[in-house]
Amino acid sequence: MENTTTSPDVLERFLRYVQINTQSEDANCDQVPSSAVQFDLANVLAEELRELGAEDAHVTEHAYVCAHIPASAGAEDKPALGLIAHLDTTEVAPGAGVKPHIVHYEGGDLVCGTVDGKPVAMSTAKLPALNDLAGEGLVCSDGTTLLGADDKAGVAEIMALVARIAQDPSLPHPALGICFCPDEEIGHGAELLDIEAFGCKYAYTVDGxxxxxxxxxxFNAAEATVHFEGQSIHPGDAKGRMVNAGNLFCDFNALLPYEQRPEYTEGYEGFYHLEGVSATVDHATARYIVRDHDAAKFQQKLxxxxxxxxxxNQRLGEERVxxxxxxxxxxxAEIVRDYPELIDVAKEAYLACGVEPQVLPIRGGTDGAQLSFRGLPCPNLSTGGYCYxxxxxxxxxxxLVKMTDVLQELVARFA
Structure with missing residues (x-):
């Protein structure tokens, strides 16, 4: 399919969106959204959707952006299709004050910026895919923050599709449900999306x-929080009396399989990932995420x-861990395997745009997992981003442009 746009509207949108801080906060995971800043982008998107003709575009009290686009002529009787991305960015790297710029990459190390006099670079040895990107314009941060393509690239691509339809309503498409969710990065994701009101039979997340x-x-996924209670004694009088919580953590961590850490796994292999630890002699807390595609192996890990x-605890003779x-x-997969047509149609859309589809297991999470189990089958599509x-x-x-084309082809096939 030839791209008929005269300028990359999707790029302009992406550059604007990434400059709005939307980091979620795991420390506030008992509330949705976990950070008030997610409303800043939510409100922008809702207003833009209204300007593009989505009269019902609104932001819920939990920062979900929801809107509906009427079907093109002749497709009114087709099932509605959902397109979903998430608002928040991760807090594992700095995310406020993003300064995006385009690097015209000509090969070798990709240098996105300089921090403290040192280049922030990615080598082809660590990312061989760079060898296929020479001559491309690559949107990067300045090296002090993440970029936010996860998932503002997906947000921008969906919004650019809506803009194309607003400009030319004859582009074939069924009724579309648009949703941008908060807190995907901390596991809330689409938990509070009103699926009945969303009104779609199928959906795709754009978050790959x-x-x-x-x-x-x-993955099947869980979070394990491990508490270690020590007993502080002056080290000069510690023999037989001190229990060092920090050392208990070290002993615990050593009991988990070394080779099942993320840095040693790939494909369908699961892992234990230590996200963080705080420790004194008196107390230590460690946070792990536990992942595996296979349900039985996942249970074994837990x-x-x-x-x-x-x-x-047996060694200590008392419960301290x-x-x-x-x-x-x-x-x-437990749900989506029963809807192979969703995979087939997505493959067709990619191929129509000259993109070779790569069917892969997600080594992470997606809003589509929760939605699929809640009754809305929801595979995941790429955004085009790297090094999230x-x-x-x-x-x-x-x-960014090509994925907007893919989405246009995708919705046409549902019409």
Missing amino acids: GPIGELEWEC ELTDAAAALL TVEIKQQYRNM HGVNEFVPVSS
Whole structure:
């Protein structure tokens, strides 16, 4: 399909959106949204949707942006299709004050900026995909923050599609439900989306990586918070009396399989990921995320965390190590495998735009997992971005435009 736009509207939108801070905050995970700043982008998007003809565009009290686009002529009787992305960016890297710019990449190291006199660079050795991007314009941050393509690239691509339809309502499409969710990065995601009011039979999230990714399998996921209670004694009198909580953490961590850390796994292999730890002699707390595509192996991982705590308590002769497990989401393959047509149509849309589809398991989470189990089958599409959750994050300009084309082809097939 030839792109008929005269300027990359999607790029202009993306550059604006990433400059609005929307970092979610895990410390406030008991409320939605976890950070008030997510309303800033939500309100902008709702107003833009109204300007593009979505009369019902609104922001809920929990910062969900919801809107509906009427079907094109002749497609009024087709089931409504949802397009979904998330507002928030991760807090694992600086995310406020993003200064996006376009690097005209000609090969070698991709240098997005300079911090403290040192280049912030990504090498082709660490990211071989760079070898295919020479000659491209790549949107990067200045190296002090993440970029926010996860998932503002998806937001911009959906908004650019809506703008195309507003400009030419004859573009074939069924009724569309548009939703931008808060707090995907901390596991809330689409938990509070009113699916009945959303009114869609199927949906796609636009929250993947390099262009062409098509995902309908994800991890089973849980968070494990481990508490270690020590007993502080002057080290000179410590023998037989001190219990060092920091050392208990070290012992616990050593009981988890070394080779099942994220840096040693790929594909369908699960992992234990230590997200953070705070420790003194008296008390330590460690936070892990536990992931596996296979439900049985996932359960074994959770059981091993309990067994590690039990072993340490047995050694101590008293309970000083406790584990709290919080289930986060399940592998959406359990649901989406019954809707192969959703995968087939997405493949067709990619191929029509000259993009080779890459069907991969998601090594992470997606709003589509929660939505699929809540009755809205929801595979995941690419955004075009690379190196998410870090200061080296970038997205090719061509991918932003091409994904907008893919979405246009996708909705046409549902019409």
